[in-house]
Amino acid sequence: MALKDEIEAMAHFCVHLRSVWRHYEILFEEGELRRTLLHRIAPVFFGDLNQLLIEQLVLQICRLTDPPVTMGRTNLTIDYVIGEADFSGAPADQARIKTLRDGIHDFRSKIVPARNRLIGHLDRDAVMAGQPLGPASDAEWKQFWDDLEQFLQLVHTRYVDPNGHFMLNDVGTSSDADSLVEALKESTYFHHALNDHALTQRVADIGFSSEFSNA
Numbered sequence: 001m002a003l004k005d006e007i008e009a010m011a012h013f014c015v016h017l018r019s020v021w022r023h024y025e026i027l028f029e030e031g032e033l034r035r036t037l038l039h040r041i042a043p044v045f046f047g048d049l050n051q052l053l054i055e056q057l058v059l060q061i062c063r064l065t066d067p068p069v070t071m072g073r074t075n076l077t078i079d080y081v082i083g084e085a086d087f088s089g090a091p092a093d094q095a096r097i098k099t100l101r102d103g104i105h106d107f108r109s110k111i112v113p114a115r116n117r118l119i120g121h122l123d124r125d126a127v128m129a130g131q132p133l134g135p136a137s138d139a140e141w142k143q144f145w146d147d148l149e150q151f152l153q154l155v156h157t158r159y160v161d162p163n164g165h166f167m168l169n170d171v172g173t174s175s176d177a178d179s180l181v182e183a184l185k186e187s188t189y190f191h192h193a194l195n196d197h198a199l200t201q202r203v204a205d206i207g208f209s210s211e212f213s214n215a
Contacts, residue, residue, distance in 0.1 A: 003084050004159045010064075010076055011152055011166065017060050018145070018168050022175035024053040034181065041184055055119050058134060061144075062115040065108040078104055081155055093154055100151040107144040110136045145169050 028035060028050050038046040068080035078101055087094035114134030117123035126133060136144075149168040156166040190207055207213065 006076055007155050007159050011156060014152060014168060019174045020056055023177045026175055026177040058111050058114050059119050062112055065105055085155055097154055100147045103147040107140060
């Protein structure tokens, strides 16, 4: 398979990964008031969703940064692409690729204990200790996404579209979780309105006549 096709497949994977991050960020990283809203509406569901999104992000980033070969199978990873790509005619890009790769793997080193001991395996000592593994700061997460975008831009330009500009972090439609938040906020307005007896009947009629009232 041509490296061009493999890089395109990796780019699509990373776009999906970034979307998962934006789902998490919109729902759980926009401040305490938003977290309070979600907790009051469905604390168990949103608590579980929070954990699921974090585990998915950690697992997929570790997969992306795994060695190029494990158990005799080739992995479509950062190191695989670097090993297959030829930047010998562009020494500045080659040096930049190495710097970006090292930054991405530095981030991996922070989160991989969580993948190895709590997500990929149920390590007894880690479970019984009850302590989170793999914490990374907001600044470290931001640096990871910046490094990944620049890495993809370099290999995408060299092998897929020399005149294009690959964007990962500034795509406005990568998540529609904000629509969910708006719908949840509107539901609280409805319940507040129901407590105003002057509006109760009118608002109830509107709500119960909705096409989604029985959804």
